Amino acid sequence: EPEVTQTPSHQVTQMGQEVILRCVPISNHLYFYWYRQILGQKVEFLVSFYNNEISEKSEIFDDQFSVERPDGSNFTLKIRSTKLEDSAMYFCARDSSDTLNTEAFFGQGTRLTVV
């Protein structure tokens, strides 16, 4: 299965600034996901996205977060006003091309550091 590509690989931002994390999955997939992993902790689900709409979101995914797929190819996660506790590795994932299960294929991640 082709991999998901995430950009940037590392981003440093000041507290209160907006950040946009980008993901380029293959266009014929149905579901896309964002997960995050705070250093030393487990991977946590943020949101799933289907047919240009949010399918499911976790409690973490509050009003500071938004997702969109602006051009049918890129899939973005925006954090409007970053907080120190947003520092984490953010993973984009897509579904499998041949099943409709929650099998997810992850990108390499974007390490976000909020200072």
Added chain:
Amino acid sequence: AQSVTQPDIHITVSEGASLELRCNYSYGATPYLFWYVQSPGQGLQLLLKYFSGDTLVQGIKGFEAEFKRSQSSFNLRKPSVHWSDAAEYFCAVGNQAGTALIFGKGTTLSVSS
């Protein structure tokens, strides 16, 4: 509550020795189970998955896992560990497409020579 428990935070195995990483889950619906591996600075790579059928599933890199419904477990095994297997291993449970994968806290595997 839905959860995944990986009881072992860190395991050290000698190269060539066998490996078993434990995973227990609590899930309200039919569980789909996964093992992912993460090398330092890398993303999550899917090792294997269980959806239904044969409870012993084979994955990449010589790994296998066995689903035991009565024990709510999905332990990962490898008969002979290689130094390149040193990484962090995550067990996860999910269900239908679009729903969240719930991950365990991970087990760090070190391989000694």
